[in-house]
Amino acid sequence: MTISDRLDAPFALARMREGEGVVLALVAGDRIRSLAGEVDELNAFLAEPDWRRLAALADAPGDWSPLADAVLTAPVVPRQVLQTGANYREHVIELVVAGLTQDPTRDPDEARAFAARMMDDRAANGEPYFFIGLPACVVGDDVPLRLPASSDVHDWELELAVVIGREAFRVDREHALEHVAGYTIVNDITTRDLVFRKDMKEIGTDWYRAKNSPGFLPTGPFLVPAQFVDPADARVRLELNGETMQDASTSDLLFDVAALISAASQTHPLLPGDLLLTGSPAGNGQHWGRFLQDGDVMHGTIEGLGTQVVRCIGEDRR
Incomplete structure (x- = not known):
């Protein structure tokens, strides 16, 4: 077993x-x-x-x-996949601090305090950041993760994923959780060198190319009913070849599940079976300076949802 x-x-x-x-x-x-x-x-x-x-x-x-x-x-067949960026408070603080402390005149403690104030203000007054993924990328862990040969910087991002039940359209936070059928695990794979356009930086991010290669959304193995899951305080842990790389709690989310559903549903209806990813905590490959390679095995565990096993295969370079 x-x-x-x-x-x-x-x-x-x-x-x-x-x-x-x-x-x-x-x-x-x-x-x-x-x-x-x-x-x-x-x-x-x-x-x-x-x-x-x-x-x-x-x-x-x-x-x-x-x-x-x-x-x-994969335990779901979504018609829509919504992904959330920059949604773990400590993770974003670390990213901001890393950029601020590139200035040698800035004190690291001051940089962290500044970043923390930014995140608290964003949680109180800001909005979630969404982008969309392709449902065709949703696969189970019966399918190995084939790493495209065009890059060496394929990264992991373990996430709690909401599975929508009753259709949600322009719902408020108070009633948002009534539209959750259950939860599952998703590893939101990202090719880092494709995230930002090099030919026209003004365009910004290119999530289509960076996140939508075949199989880049390993999902499951289970769809656990919402009544059995505490999305406000679930442990999220990813191990790469037995070494812990991500280990956090959903209590660190800037925008919780109710806030995400409410915000996302203001633009377009969320349909039964759709996936709403809640963001990934600190500890991805970009942080460690170590990206996915042929033969790697990831175990992604979220409290109450089981564990998914993703095996990586390097694509032949021709």
């Missing part, structure tokens, strides 16, 4: 490969069963979820199989 072969929550949804296709499944502990005939379509279920019925199935006898024997793929 690997680290991802057991679920700590009472039950969760997953999608598993069965023959040439993929079926929706129910996970309970170290067991899994198909939901064929019970749930017809994932996003329709998430729009009006009947968690009580699934809870009853989780406790009932049936055609259960060992979870360790199942091949899981």
Whole structure:
């Protein structure tokens, strides 16, 4: 049994490969069963979820199989993927301090205090920073992460991801969490040397090229119902080849889940099954000066959501 072969929550949804296709499944502990005939379509279920019925199935006898024997793929089929940038307070403070202290006349403690005031003001008066990803990049950890040969600076960003339930359009913060079906894990892979345009710096960031290579959104393995997750204080930890690179709590988010949903929904409806990524904490490859390589293995764990395992394969250079 690997680290991802057991679920700590009472039950969760997953999608598993069965023959040439993929079926929706129910996970309970170290067991899994198909939901064929019970749930017809994932996003329709998430729009009006009947968690009580699934809870009853989780406790009932049936055609259960060992979870360790199942091949899981991404547990969601989003129509839209929204990503959030610069949303962990301590992470952004570190980035600001790194830039400010390039001036040798500036005291590091003064720089940190200045950056902290900036972040507190942003949390109180600012707005979240969103960009969009391609749903086609969402894959399960059954698919190895193929690193494009065009760059040597592919980076990791482990994130808590919100799975939308009932459609959310122009909702306020007070009611935003009513539109959450559950949560999952996403590793938002980024090619760092493509983030900023070199041919026309005035354009700014190029998230399309930097974040949307095939398989750049490893997702899952589980979709855990919202009732079993505390998004306000969940530990987020990424290990690269057994070494901890990211280790933080969602309590450090500048904009919490309710604020993100409310802000994102003001522009366009969030649809059942959509993914809303909440941002990544400090400790990515850019921080360590170490990027993803052929043969690397990442274990991404978020409290209550299990662990995803991502294996990296270098693309042949031709």
